[in-house]
Amino acid sequence: MSITPNQTSGPMLQSLAEIQAYEKVPLSQRYPWENTFDLIRQAARLYQHDAAIEFLPTAALDEESVTVSFTELSERVHQTANLLHSLDVKSTDTVTLLLPNLPETHFALWGGQAAGIVSPINPLLEPEHIVEIMNATKAKVLVSLGQDLSEEIWEKVVQVIERVPTLETLLLISKKPTNSVPVPADILVHNFGEAIARQPNDHLISGRTIQGDDISSYFHTGGTTGRPKVARLTHSNIAFIAQLNADTTSSKGRFTTLNGLPLFHIFGTVVAGIGSLLAGRTIVIMTPSGFRSPNVLPNWWHHVARYRVKGFATVPTILGVLLQIPVGDNDISCLTDIGCGASILPVGLKAAFEQKFNVTISNGYGMTESSCLLARPPTDMQAPEGSVGRRLPYMEMQIAEVDGNRLIRTCNTGEVGIVLARGPHIFSGYLSEEDNAKAWVDNTWFNTGDMGYLDGDGNLFLTGRAKDLIIRGGHNIDPALIEEPLSRHPAVAMAVAVGQPDAYAGEVPVAYVTLYPSENPPTEEQLIDYCRDQISERAAIPKRIEIIDEFPLTAVAKVFKPALRNRATEYVIGQALADKSIAAKFSAHFDASLGQVAKVQLQQNSSKTAAEEALENLPVALEFD
CATH class of the missing domain: 3.30.300 (GMP Synthetase; Chain A, domain 3)
Structure with a gap:
């Protein structure tokens, strides 16, 4: 079913039976759009001159925003695609984006996918990692910032372009002319804004018909586990999630939402990006650097009140910070629900936040390889405590015992195993065959690497990462056995357990915690005593606990283990x-x-x-x- 501007209610999908009934309508009939370009054009047809994007450059109080309407967004996407076509970008060529959060980032994301394959890269990565990704994807065009807008990013651009032999063109978002930019003689340089302004804004000059199985984007992943891997996502992968998001959240109506998530990450791009746009919601881009900006979190409640924000998407670590920021005299009664993802949400943090701000937090589950989502709670309902909800419609999920790439058996209800998934949103594999060799079970199921179990109604409970297991003298310890009880301690804001090298056991469990502000905080020894009372598995009791001020985070605010x-x-x-x-x-x-x-x-x-x-x-x- 296509999304219409007058749609005010959507499927609740409150049980596994309702999901199964929903699936009786064929997928192609339920979600007719197969590519991201058509989604942008559909949003423009539906919402026209309403604001699609509001950009706050600094997020200062009452700062004037830069507004882009849905019609203007579609026009800039057309123009970007046409510019890239004029630069000889074909459907299999790569356009790398080394950009912070800007309206132009959206132009390049969706226009780039209408011309070729977009590869958004975290600009905080070191130059050698950026080069590694660009060479793996054989980047033909690089879109980035001029020196006048970011000295830091420009220094990386200078280093990168010397080391990517496939690169032909540099498109700079800049307020200055590009004719004097010092680059190698074989690299063409254009001012992005000036160059797209000369292109048609209502049709694709390439005449391209975009197929659902065409690769739309390369997303680098593996932020908490080591070197980046490059995942290939198709147009239909992203289009499925965007339409699902718009359809299943349509009961919430149209509203303005704040976004501090980075646009090089799948969460900020898909659910908080094109999925919100298709639903007719206005995205307030909270500065180029998002949650890392010094104004964003301190002024968050002000902007919630200013824009009458009904909901927003974030991650657990950000909720932990917002919990400590006073609302003051800001009226945030408009705020009803928050979508949370990227990592497991501690039960205590969820309860404290919901009680303090009178909101509902839905903690879903997904990853880059699933185009952002694998499971989510029912709309307007809480999932059972500790659950991330049920699988999405039109996909399959099972908990299994696996041996390498072989499925040994499917686990029983309530039994912990590896989470396997397949469906219309599962990616087309990694660029590296070395990475693909470990990604699939029986050649059809994607191995998420996560451990969990299903209850009798299909609710998924995650218990940890298989690769995060702490192996103490041959005894496997799931970090969740430590993290969950520690997180329930009233003084603990967040807890993370890892393995510490040990001369006798190989590894022993240790934990790092942050505390809520308190006049009488617990000592590390008291927290260990607490663990002795709360953790029944003796081997899992932490050898030591260290109280720290803050956790090391990835660019998307995941704890960097x-x-x-x-x-x-x-x-x-x-x-x-x-x-x-x-x-x-x-x-x-x-x-x-x-x-x-x-x-x-x-x-x-x-x-x-x-x-x-x-x-x-x-x-x-x-x-x-």
């Missing part, structure tokens, strides 16, 4: 050296081949032999400087 593992490694290295009175500087990092690596620089004539003896039993590779 590798940094915590490095911190745990540095702790145990420091203890081992101190026990032998060996003076040294040291740091830890992860290497895909070697695992945890410690780099040690000896001082004060300390003996290398003594240091090696002190560290020899730790399961850590050593590099002496």
